[in-house]
Amino acid sequence: MRQRASFEHCELCNRAIPLTFHHLIPRKMHRRPRFKKAYTRDELNQGIWVCQACHRGIHKLFDEMTLARDYYTLEKLLADPAVQKHIAWVGKQRRG
Template identity: 65%
Template sequence: MKAPEHCELCNRVVDLTFHHLIPRKVHRRAHFQKRYDREQLNSGIWVCRLCHRGLHRLYDEMTLAREFSTLERIRADEAIARHIAWCAKQKARRH
């Protein structure tokens, strides 16, 4: 899948990274192996580094995997929404 032009969270046009909705660190755990197929485990969103870093600073991998496995759930979280709003105000730079 080709990356979009803008971050799927803050909408800035910057270099993007791929965020697995279910972090790779937990893919081998039985809970996730039983409930998700390979395609679901490898699904994700394209986000800027600021948004990506913020997601992983706010929540550990297990919490991200269990509570924030969809874009809708990520956007609905108050702490993440505050971080995304801050990111959206930052100057966009491409490298």
């Protein structure tokens, strides 16, 4: 898991906190023929920088196939009501 050492803003909850890289199409799906045919290597490696709480939340809410099939952009993630609820919860947590 790639990690940014500097403090920047999470692309989901917007907190200034150390970030981790979330592949929008999970790496486990990259070798599947469906995804190999549909996306370039650069598209498969696209992702967002999120805090650990948001990263864990994404993976608790959705399995890898669902993420790859339905939530492969930041906009699609942000539009989901469960993700919005998680973001609201994370925003109330202490930053430490």
